[in-house]
Structure formats: structure tokens, C-alpha cells
Amino acid sequence: MQSSPTKPKPTRPVGVTIVGIVAIAGGVLSLFGGVTVLTGMATGPFALAVIVLVFGFLGLGLGAGLLLGKRWARMATIVVYIISIGLGIAEILYGGMVGGFGGVIRIIAGVIFPVYLSRANAKAYFG
Numbered sequence: 001m002q003s004s005p006t007k008p009k010p011t012r013p014v015g016v017t018i019v020g021i022v023a024i025a026g027g028v029l030s031l032f033g034g035v036t037v038l039t040g041m042a043t044g045p046f047a048l049a050v051i052v053l054v055f056g057f058l059g060l061g062l063g064a065g066l067l068l069g070k071r072w073a074r075m076a077t078i079v080v081y082i083i084s085i086g087l088g089i090a091e092i093l094y095g096g097m098v099g100g101f102g103g104v105i106r107i108i109a110g111v112i113f114p115v116y117l118s119r120a121n122a123k124a125y126f127g
Contacts, residue, residue, distance in 0.1 A: 009069060013121050019113050020066035023077065026109065027059025033102055044095050052091070052102075055084060074126040078114040085110035 034053035036042040058080050065073025084106050091103030116122060 009127075010125050012067075012069060013125055015116050015119075016066055016069075016122055016125055019077070019116060020063045022109065023059045023063030023066060023113075025063075026105070027056045027061075027063060029102065030056030030059055032056075048090060048094055051087060055080070055087060055106075069125060071126045074117050074122065078117050081110045081113040083110075 030052050033042070034049045034056060037044040037049035038046070038053075062073055062077045062080060066077060088103040088106030088110060091106060092100055093103075095103055
């Protein structure tokens with residue numbers, strides 16, 4: 001039985017590392033923001049806080065997937081961050097005490113991350 005030579009995985013681009021770390025950090029901050037609203041420590045709509053919590057968990061998972069070079073993580077990150085632009089707008093409009101700043105960052109990431117992950121060097125890393 002002959003084994004076919006496996007092509008070594010390309011080195012992770014610095015940009016993918018940055019996007020992964022920022023996604024994890026954003027996930028942690030989203031979890032914190034959602035929990036503060038749900039516990040009454042901050043103001044904001046309950047439904048928006050729950051959605052922010054969901055995006056927090058997504059950020060943690062996607063960030064880890066990006067850092068590990070998982071193929072699914074690249075496309076899922078693109079989709080989730082494009083959708084998060086709408087969440088960012090809602091946070092600015094209705095987010096109460098925590099939403100404004102987080103909403104602006106979410107919109108910026110929602111534009112930059114998908115554009116970067118669509119570049120050739122990022123695509124090549126994920127196969």
C-alpha cells in the first residue's frame with residue numbers, strides 16, 4: 001500500500017491570526033455585554049442582549065476555528081460577520097448603555113473580516 005505524499009499545510013497568515021484573536025476577544029466582550037444587560041447591570045433590550053450572547057458564542061467558536069485552520073471557519077466567519085453588520089446597527093440604535101461602541105466595532109469588523117478572508121492568501125491557508 002503506497003501512501004500519497006501529503007502536502008504540508010501553509011503557514012497561517014498573520015491576518016488570519018489577527019482575525020481569529022479579534023473574533024475571540026469580540027466573543028468575550030459580547031458575552032460580557034449580553035450578560036450585563038440580562039443581569040440588570042446595564043440597560044438595553046432583552047432580545048438584543050440574547051442575540052448579542054449568541055454572537056458572542058459564535059465569535060469564540062469561529063475564532064478558534066480560524067486559528068486552527070478549519071476550512072468551515074473561513075466561510076462561516078464571512079457569513080456571520082456580514083450578518084453582524086445589521087446587529088451592529090441595531091446595537092447603535094437600541095443598545096442602551098453598552099451598545100453604541102460595540103455596534104461601531106461590530107460594523108467595522110463586519111466589513112473588514114469578510115474582505116480579508118476572501119483574499120487569495122487567506123483562502124490558500126484554509127485549502
